[in-house]
Amino acid sequence: MDEPSAAGREAGDTGDAERCAPGQAETSVIVTRGLTKRYRGGQLAVDGLDLTVPAGSVFGFLGPNGSGKTTTIRMLMGLIEPTAGTAGVLGRPMPRAARAVLPQVGALIEGPALYGFLSGRDNLLRYDAADPTADPRTRRVRVAAALDRVGLTAAAGKKAKAYSLGMKQRLGLAAALLQPRRLLVLDEPTNGLDPQGMREIRTLIRELAADGTTVFLSSHLLDEIEQVCTHAAVMARGRLVTQGAVADLAAGARGRLVVTTPDPAEAARVLKEQGVGDVIADGDRISGEPPARDLAEVNAALVAAGVRVRGFTLVRASLEDAFVALTGEGFDVAG
Numbered sequence: 001m002d003e004p005s006a007a008g009r010e011a012g013d014t015g016d017a018e019r020c021a022p023g024q025a026e027t028s029v030i031v032t033r034g035l036t037k038r039y040r041g042g043q044l045a046v047d048g049l050d051l052t053v054p055a056g057s058v059f060g061f062l063g064p065n066g067s068g069k070t071t072t073i074r075m076l077m078g079l080i081e082p083t084a085g086t087a088g089v090l091g092r093p094m095p096r097a098a099r100a101v102l103p104q105v106g107a108l109i110e111g112p113a114l115y116g117f118l119s120g121r122d123n124l125l126r127y128d129a130a131d132p133t134a135d136p137r138t139r140r141v142r143v144a145a146a147l148d149r150v151g152l153t154a155a156a157g158k159k160a161k162a163y164s165l166g167m168k169q170r171l172g173l174a175a176a177l178l179q180p181r182r183l184l185v186l187d188e189p190t191n192g193l194d195p196q197g198m199r200e201i202r203t204l205i206r207e208l209a210a211d212g213t214t215v216f217l218s219s220h221l222l223d224e225i226e227q228v229c230t231h232a233a234v235m236a237r238g239r240l241v242t243q244g245a246v247a248d249l250a251a252g253a254r255g256r257l258v259v260t261t262p263d264p265a266e267a268a269r270v271l272k273e274q275g276v277g278d279v280i281a282d283g284d285r286i287s288g289e290p291p292a293r294d295l296a297e298v299n300a301a302l303v304a305a306g307v308r309v310r311g312f313t314l315v316r317a318s319l320e321d322a323f324v325a326l327t328g329e330g331f332d333v334a335g
């Protein structure tokens with residue numbers, strides 16, 4: 001992985017005062033316009049991306065494997081140059097302002113690089129020592145606070161190689177949190193973790209966000225984005241499919257009506273008659289796209305036709321439904 005970003009970058013910021021559009025800088029932490037990356041082999045990995053990440057959001061950057069998430073993050077962090085377009089982070093252009101911007105950004109990209117033979121605490125002491133802006137006199141206090149933040153105080157003396165994957169990930173987060181950050185960028189932070197480890201990282205992300213840090217996290221797990229994020233952008237094949245508040249994205253896709261009944265054939269017939277679209281029968285469970293009319297009428301029509309209704313529910317649309325509706329494709333969750 002790449003080291004947490006505080007540890008000095010080579011990218012040449014000349015200290016110029018160039019800024020992105022002033023109005024946006026205050027409310028948006030990341031703004032890209034027409035951001036494009038074509039790799040040398042010709043692969044168009046990111047194609048004209050317009051991304052706006054509001055300050056204070058937990059922003060999910062969602063897409064199947066290979067959709068361009070990591071490439072975007074690498075451009076945002078100034079690690080690679082875009083082929084075209086612009087990327088602004090904390091109101092400054094990247095990669096030009098990397099030196100000024102990156103100390104305010106904590107990054108965890110592709111899993112933390114740790115020395116297995118060192119304890120968790122000693123790993124953090126090394127990270128902190130690699131940061132030229134970090135005062136050595138307050139190093140131990142900073143490291144203790146970071147360990148506490150991620151719940152690793154009790155395990156701080158253990159060698160990192162004895163840590164579980166979740167603990168390693170938390171140690172990586174602790175490294176990113178040694179300094180106060182305005183923005184945290186996490187690339188697939190729960191990848192490879194068991195459900196317990198995932199829960200721990202999600203809780204930590206929520207806590208960080210509650211403290212006012214904007215969190216930008218990539219994931220190929222729709223579920224995860226719905227659980228932890230306030231906003232999301234969805235990528236497919238290098239292009240932005242949609243972005244916005246998670247609640248609005250899911251609301252854009254309509255839910256499905258689900259009827260449970262011992263009379264499925266008759267129920268399917270009545271539902272079609274009532275304008276329910278895409279009716280699918282699966283045993284005693286019939287589902288379909290709800291019609292525009294009052295669902296109470298649909299239910300009454302079923303009963304009037306002698307259908308014995310055991311269950312009648314509108315299943316809330318998920319972000320996955322929104323994705324499928326927008327792209328006409330399934331989401332490669334297993335990816």
Ligand SMILES: Nc1ncnc2c1ncn2[C@@H]1O[C@H](COP(=O)(O)OP(=O)(O)OP(=O)(O)O)[C@@H](O)[C@H]1O
Pocket residue numbers: 039040041043044045063064065066067068069070071072220
């Ligand atoms: N260094 C590179 N050179 C050439 N092509 C690359 C390079 N890195 C990535 N790609 C290609 O660019 C596309 C986008 O890859 P990227 O890693 O950004 O996607 P991703 O959404 O982050 O997927 P993953 O979750 O698998 O990392 C893919 O087709 C990938 O093969």
